[in-house]
Amino acid sequence: MSIIIEPISFYESNYAWIMIDEKSKNAIVVDPGDAKPVLKYLEEKQLSLQAILITHFHDDHIGGIAELKSKYSCKIYAPLKEINKIPNIDQTVKDGDIISLEAMGQAEIIETPGHTLGSICYYLPNLKVIFTGDTMFSMGCGRLFEGTPQQMYNSFGKLKNLPEDTLVYCAHEYTADNGRFAISVIPESIALKNRVEQVKKLRSQYLPTLPISLLDEKRTNPFLLAKNVDEFTAFRKAKDHFA
Numbered sequence: 001m002s003i004i005i006e007p008i009s010f011y012e013s014n015y016a017w018i019m020i021d022e023k024s025k026n027a028i029v030v031d032p033g034d035a036k037p038v039l040k041y042l043e044e045k046q047l048s049l050q051a052i053l054i055t056h057f058h059d060d061h062i063g064g065i066a067e068l069k070s071k072y073s074c075k076i077y078a079p080l081k082e083i084n085k086i087p088n089i090d091q092t093v094k095d096g097d098i099i100s101l102e103a104m105g106q107a108e109i110i111e112t113p114g115h116t117l118g119s120i121c122y123y124l125p126n127l128k129v130i131f132t133g134d135t136m137f138s139m140g141c142g143r144l145f146e147g148t149p150q151q152m153y154n155s156f157g158k159l160k161n162l163p164e165d166t167l168v169y170c171a172h173e174y175t176a177d178n179g180r181f182a183i184s185v186i187p188e189s190i191a192l193k194n195r196v197e198q199v200k201k202l203r204s205q206y207l208p209t210l211p212i213s214l215l216d217e218k219r220t221n222p223f224l225l226a227k228n229v230d231e232f233t234a235f236r237k238a239k240d241h242f243a
């Protein structure tokens, strides 16, 4: 397959992931919070932006929409539940919807409330990838700005059921900090120790720690390892106060 996925990093920790069909030079970008680095990337590689996928309404995910739309007339997909908080939407999407992304194949919408009430993930079965926005991070989970721990626990339950070879693309490079927390609550895990070492090496070379397979996450992410909603809630509370 001639599809590649690359990170465009901006601000302190954000990634806008760009999917590129190398044959046609068409591209789709996820959560472009800042237009500038995306425009630069598109121009340098001479790509044509076809669509933007938005996971939730926070500024660092939607800030680049207007400028990119005016330049490329790309199609904007965004969660129905956040229709009033996101500009320039062409198509709203909700749980179970399937959208067609041409060479990238189909994307299934999975509603994952917790970080915000309308947050969604885009799962692309043909490419075996999922874009989780600020819902799931490597070894971590998004802050509960709007949802309850029970809602986020249920959202993680949905993600857990996907094929284990799915590659997870998160919207922030929070992995090193998450690893420090994860090891503090599950100190006996060898898989976790190994992942933390791998992350150290990658970050010392300024390389992204993402994507990561769902299988690896299931072995190292405390929020996926939580035995029940009470443990999940306790982990989330502890993380909120972890220095």
Ligand SMILES: [Fe+2]
Pocket: 056, 058, 115, 134
């Ligand atoms: Fe966010």
